[in-house]
Amino acid sequence: MRGRILFYNPQTGEGKLITESGIKTDFTAEVWDDYENMPQAGKTVTCRYEGETLVGVSMQDTPVSAPSKSSERVGPTFISGDGPTFSIAQTLDNYFKPIDYLIGEPPAVVNTREQLDYFLIRRFLITAYNDLRGLDSSLHRDPEVTEKLDEIQQLHKAYHTIRDRVEKYRLAFEMIFLRSQPEYLRFIRHKEQCLSRISTLSQVEESLFPDIQKKEEELQNIPLSLRDRRLVVEEELKKLRRYYVDTIHENAGLAEELSTMEDVKAKYTEMFYDDFVKELLKKAATYLKTLERILNYRAYEFDTLLWKHAANSRSINEYFASAGIKGDYSTLTFLKYYLKTLDKEKVNEGHQELFKLQTYLENLKKDPTKPPKKGTKK
Numbered sequence: 001m002r003g004r005i006l007f008y009n010p011q012t013g014e015g016k017l018i019t020e021s022g023i024k025t026d027f028t029a030e031v032w033d034d035y036e037n038m039p040q041a042g043k044t045v046t047c048r049y050e051g052e053t054l055v056g057v058s059m060q061d062t063p064v065s066a067p068s069k070s071s072e073r074v075g076p077t078f079i080s081g082d083g084p085t086f087s088i089a090q091t092l093d094n095y096f097k098p099i100d101y102l103i104g105e106p107p108a109v110v111n112t113r114e115q116l117d118y119f120l121i122r123r124f125l126i127t128a129y130n131d132l133r134g135l136d137s138s139l140h141r142d143p144e145v146t147e148k149l150d151e152i153q154q155l156h157k158a159y160h161t162i163r164d165r166v167e168k169y170r171l172a173f174e175m176i177f178l179r180s181q182p183e184y185l186r187f188i189r190h191k192e193q194c195l196s197r198i199s200t201l202s203q204v205e206e207s208l209f210p211d212i213q214k215k216e217e218e219l220q221n222i223p224l225s226l227r228d229r230r231l232v233v234e235e236e237l238k239k240l241r242r243y244y245v246d247t248i249h250e251n252a253g254l255a256e257e258l259s260t261m262e263d264v265k266a267k268y269t270e271m272f273y274d275d276f277v278k279e280l281l282k283k284a285a286t287y288l289k290t291l292e293r294i295l296n297y298r299a300y301e302f303d304t305l306l307w308k309h310a311a312n313s314r315s316i317n318e319y320f321a322s323a324g325i326k327g328d329y330s331t332l333t334f335l336k337y338y339l340k341t342l343d344k345e346k347v348n349e350g351h352q353e354l355f356k357l358q359t360y361l362e363n364l365k366k367d368p369t370k371p372p373k374k375g376t377k378k
Helices: 070-073 088-103 107-111 118-135 143-167 169-182 182-220 228-258 264-309 314-323 331-340 350-367
Strands: 002-009 014-019 024-028 044-050 053-057
Touching: 002 182, 002 264, 014 044, 014 228, 024 118, 088 143, 088 169, 088 264, 107 264, 107 331, 118 143, 118 314, 118 331, 118 350, 143 169, 143 264, 169 182, 169 264, 182 228, 182 264, 264 314, 264 331, 331 350
Parallel strands: none
Antiparallel strands: 002 014, 002 044, 014 024, 044 053
16 A cells, blocks of 8 residues: 655654555554665655554655545535626626716717817816916816816726726736636635645644654653653653644645646636627727717816816916916917927927927817817827
8 A cells, every 4th residue: 555654753763654545654663664765754655554554664666646535535616517607798797887877878978079189188288277276276166177177087097997908908807707706706715715724834834843853852851760751741742743744634635625626717718718808899999989089078178167267267367467378268378378488499208299289279279170189098
């Protein structure tokens, strides 16, 4: 019969092994038949019995099979015969549900011509808002203005969240599809518990060995005449050894359980990943297009509201007069004033975008019916 050594103390010549039938057996150097190799924990061995008595142990050249209990053990399964709890369509619908709530009923907004290129104008529009708020603090307290700004920020966040998911397929599959499945969450939780337990057992195993050696030295130093004291220490030593062997055995069992555990992530990735990505891209493209049109309209709304407030503000009127800003109260007028103040030798890439914005706004002023061109989505 074959087995594996769980523990062996070369100082006392005592050890414990587990057979392939799962039975733990004590052995001593007296039954060790292999004179070329010394007993060592973790090594596979051949065991000879006479009746139920172990009479010989020697090193096994070929790897020992796991104990029968373990070899029959099949790691826990998490997937039912019906497959995933939620389909690809269900997980995507659930993911986009907050976006649906945010968008509401967008058709009229999406199709209106009252739009500004949000991604082109966004940075300077926010800059203008902050500058005007610095001149007139009541702008920040205007509920209509703050409500529009908050809505734009939510839409902007939703747009980039979707775009980030689309650009990172693996992460999207994990966060949207896999983490929607209860069976996947059970798999992750069980795997983490096993790994945590293995880590704890390994630390216990490392700490027990020196304790056993110390207790063995203590026993050797007790005179044979102090029989009662020796019995106490021997009992303590037996408990330590038993605990050590059980720790090794449990650790090995957990390692085998991990190796035979049903890998939900690998299985679902193989079965559903490609279809998920295809559906995600299709659905995301529709949402991104809709969100972009809504953002363009909200940018137009916010811009109109901002400069309407500015035109009625005494402090902003005084600033425009003192700064020599001429023209109507608009983003274009404020942008022209800002660009005139730039040092042409220090114009950077960001400033080049502002010159593009100026051209865009000037063309839009000439032909308000012209739809916005796509800006730089940052």
